[in-house]
Amino acid sequence: MTIMPPGFTEGAFRAVLAEISAIVGQEWIFTAEEDLYTYRDSYSPLWDTPDERLASAGVAPASVEELQAVVKVAAKHRLPIYPISTGKNLGYGGAAPNYSGSVVIDLKRMNRILEIDETRCFALVEPGVSYFDLYNEIQKRGSNLWIDCPEPGWGSVLGNALERGIGYTHTNYRDHWGAHCGLEVVLANGEVMRTGMGAMPGAQTWQDNPYGFGPLVDGLFSQGNFGIVTKMGIRLMAAPEGLRAGNIQVSRYRDIIPLVAKLNHLESQTMIDGLPQITSPVFGGIVEPPNPEITKLLATAGGASDEALEAFANGKPYWNLRVLMYGPETVTAAKWEYVQTQFRQVLPEATFSESTTYKLPLSAEAQEALSIIDLAMERKVTFGLPNLGIFLMGARSPVFPTPSDGHIWFSPIIPRSGEAIIKAQNVFAKALLEKGVFTGGNAAMPASIIPRCFLMIFPVFLSHDDLEQNKHALATIDYLIEIAAQNGWGEYRAAPALQDKIMGTYDFGEHALRRFIERLKDAVDPDGILAAGRCGIWPKNLREGRR
Amino acid sequence: MKQLTMTFFVLMGLVPATESFADPSTEQLVHGKAIYEHWCAPCHAASQHAPGTVALTFKYKREVPPVLVMRQDLDPDMIKYFARNGVSIMPSFRKTEISDPDLDALAEFIATNAKRSAP
Numbered sequence: 001m002t003i004m005p006p007g008f009t010e011g012a013f014r015a016v017l018a019e020i021s022a023i024v025g026q027e028w029i030f031t032a033e034e035d036l037y038t039y040r041d042s043y044s045p046l047w048d049t050p051d052e053r054l055a056s057a058g059v060a061p062a063s064v065e066e067l068q069a070v071v072k073v074a075a076k077h078r079l080p081i082y083p084i085s086t087g088k089n090l091g092y093g094g095a096a097p098n099y100s101g102s103v104v105i106d107l108k109r110m111n112r113i114l115e116i117d118e119t120r121c122f123a124l125v126e127p128g129v130s131y132f133d134l135y136n137e138i139q140k141r142g143s144n145l146w147i148d149c150p151e152p153g154w155g156s157v158l159g160n161a162l163e164r165g166i167g168y169t170h171t172n173y174r175d176h177w178g179a180h181c182g183l184e185v186v187l188a189n190g191e192v193m194r195t196g197m198g199a200m201p202g203a204q205t206w207q208d209n210p211y212g213f214g215p216l217v218d219g220l221f222s223q224g225n226f227g228i229v230t231k232m233g234i235r236l237m238a239a240p241e242g243l244r245a246g247n248i249q250v251s252r253y254r255d256i257i258p259l260v261a262k263l264n265h266l267e268s269q270t271m272i273d274g275l276p277q278i279t280s281p282v283f284g285g286i287v288e289p290p291n292p293e294i295t296k297l298l299a300t301a302g303g304a305s306d307e308a309l310e311a312f313a314n315g316k317p318y319w320n321l322r323v324l325m326y327g328p329e330t331v332t333a334a335k336w337e338y339v340q341t342q343f344r345q346v347l348p349e350a351t352f353s354e355s356t357t358y359k360l361p362l363s364a365e366a367q368e369a370l371s372i373i374d375l376a377m378e379r380k381v382t383f384g385l386p387n388l389g390i391f392l393m394g395a396r397s398p399v400f401p402t403p404s405d406g407h408i409w410f411s412p413i414i415p416r417s418g419e420a421i422i423k424a425q426n427v428f429a430k431a432l433l434e435k436g437v438f439t440g441g442n443a444a445m446p447a448s449i450i451p452r453c454f455l456m457i458f459p460v461f462l463s464h465d466d467l468e469q470n471k472h473a474l475a476t477i478d479y480l481i482e483i484a485a486q487n488g489w490g491e492y493r494a495a496p497a498l499q500d501k502i503m504g505t506y507d508f509g510e511h512a513l514r515r516f517i518e519r520l521k522d523a524v525d526p527d528g529i530l531a532a533g534r535c536g537i538w539p540k541n542l543r544e545g546r547r
Numbered sequence: 548m549k550q551l552t553m554t555f556f557v558l559m560g561l562v563p564a565t566e567s568f569a570d571p572s573t574e575q576l577v578h579g580k581a582i583y584e585h586w587c588a589p590c591h592a593a594s595q596h597a598p599g600t601v602a603l604t605f606k607y608k609r610e611v612p613p614v615l616v617m618r619q620d621l622d623p624d625m626i627k628y629f630a631r632n633g634v635s636i637m638p639s640f641r642k643t644e645i646s647d648p649d650l651d652a653l654a655e656f657i658a659t660n661a662k663r664s665a666p
Contacts, residue, residue, distance in 0.1 A: 028643075030641075030642065034631065035641075035642065037631070037632065037639060038631060038639040038640065038641040038642070039641065040639070042633050042638035042639055043638070058641070058643075060643045086644075087641065087644075088638070090638060094638060095641065106641065106643045108641070108643035108644055109643055128643075132585070132589070153589065154589075368594065368595075368596070370596075372595055372596050380596070387589055387596060388589040388590050388597075388598060389596045389597075389598065390598075391590060391598035391599075391636050391637075392598040392601055394635075394636045395598040395599070395601060395602040395635065395636050396601075396602040396603075396605045396606055396635065397601055397602065397605055398605065401605075403602060403635040403636065404635070404636060405635055405636065406636055406638075407636075
């Protein structure tokens with residue numbers, strides 16, 4: 001054993017593990033060095049440093065009953081535990097805990113799809129169910145439902161929703177937390193609780209109405225450490241007949257302001273109901289070779305002048321907005337016609353091209369022909385097809401001749417407006433220039449995946465050999481977090497190494513929110529055994545000295 | 548996007564469009580193939596969408612086939628090592644994901660298939 005839970009002697013820890021072994025079986029307790037290696041976060045920016053967050057053991061229960069018994073043992077001995085679903089939240093954290101020495105409760109074996117309701121359009125899943133698993137089961141049943149998946153299909157449907165992950169299909173389904181309906185949770189004392197309608201025994205609408213009666217507590221279990229979620233309902237979309245993609249191009253940098261304003265109105269009416277993609281032919285895509293001139297221009301103090309920006313365009317259109325509309329061909333044709341009329345009213349010089357109309361479902365050939373990593377184009381995830389293509393980013397290729405050993409994401413949310421894009425491009429170009437970091441793109445670009453906001457997301461790459469590079473990456477993101485907060489932009493999700501820092505920026509009313517959550521934490525998990533430190537929430541015995 | 552388009556234009560010529568499977572002849576190999584298809588193929592199949600295949604294409608420049616099941620230089624221990632330790636952006640895989648018996652079957656499937664693919 002390489003690391004003990006804090007406060008435990010090796011003998012005491014072995015005695016607790018023996019108790020747990022009687023519950024889950026010795027086969028499902030992992031303490032050997034080679035096994036603990038697999039509980040490290042492969043994308044940790046603290047890799048191989050004294051600060052790396054490490055598990056003392058992995059424990060893998062197979063059922064809610066086993067999990068309850070394990071939690072009761074942990075509570076009795078005040079053993080810190082840290083649950084994972086599939087452990088594939090890479091870029092935002094892997095299978096490793098926030099608090100070194102915690103025992104990882106690995107829920108991958110709890111992988112049953114308990115229900116898929118064809119007519120009410122939902123599934124009920126356990127934590128170990130991946131997007132691949134749910135997709136395959138839907139196909140096997142000949143079901144006519146779609147999943148909405150994030151980029152990597154091996155993630156947990158339940159875990160991703162709890163993390164407030166996002167997908168790529170219809171506006172109603174991309175916010176995975178927003179699409180959840182009903183939780184079952186094992187609490188710190190080992191009790192099982194169901195939320196929403198599920199609190200009523202024999203509930204008939206647990207996966208239909210998320211609210212139940214009285215105060216709503218589901219949010220405590222999202223990016224939280226108040227319980228271990230063992231079941232979750234997720235809404236599924238009835239497979240659409242088709243998808244239409246159209247492009248709107250504008251030539252001036254500041255055209256982004258009316259472009260986004262009109263987009264917002266059309267999305268609010270669901271005239272545009274797929275993922276809108278904003279790209280810039282002038283700035284290039286996310287895996288473009290570095291062009292420091294672009295970053296320098298965008299970093300101009302007070303913002304670059306219109307003249308300088310337009311001279312740089314050299315005749316290229318500044319922005320391309322690609323909009324997606326799901327539905328039967330006649331409906332999407334009418335929507336596209338209306339969308340063009342609306343954009344013409346505010347941008348008379350805009351040009352339009354209708355690129356593609358997809359008849360669904362896609363054939364295997366049509367799936368293989370989809371774009372791979374061109375984020376401006378329809379990809380497998382646009383059609384709810386789970387895959388791992390996104391890992392091309394960072395894998396060895398002419399764009400990345402030295403492959404990375406992973407990355408962490410910097411993911412601030414900014415307003416869905418052209419003014420905010422202009423401001424954010426200026427602020428982040430200046431910051432990245434100061435830090436000398438290439439993030440895989442020449443300009444911070446707005447991702448529209450979160451409905452009603454933009455995510456100015458970019459990766460910072462890591463190495464298992466060059467620990468100085470990782471130190472620099474972490475320092476860069478630390479700096480970016482501060483700069484973002486000064487502008488009123490906060491991160492939506494982050495790796496454990498960044499969570500204290502980020503929670504610290506949500507400090508309205510002298511940290512009123514964090515203090516409120518901490519009071520709740522102390523009440524329902526008084527010994528602080530559950531996921532200590534998750535998202536900056538520490539139990540009272542570990543709070544001091546961390547601020 | 549020009550650079551990216553060029554990259555994948557080049558790739559189209561390099562990445563094999565199909566992979567040859569030996570018919571699994573034993574229960575162990577059938578099981579190994581199922582594990583391969585679930586855990587390995589999304590990154591290592593013969594497809595431009597497979598990042599592992601793309602990375603190995605550029606790493607070995609045609610010296611060895613970039614598709615795992617077409618390699619002839621992989622022995623079971625090597626396959627097991629990479630599954631448990633990861634490499635580059637490929638993370639390590641836990642025993643709750645691929646159990647030891649699953650990994651034995653997987654390694655045997657890939658290594659056996661590689662031998663049969665040998666000229």
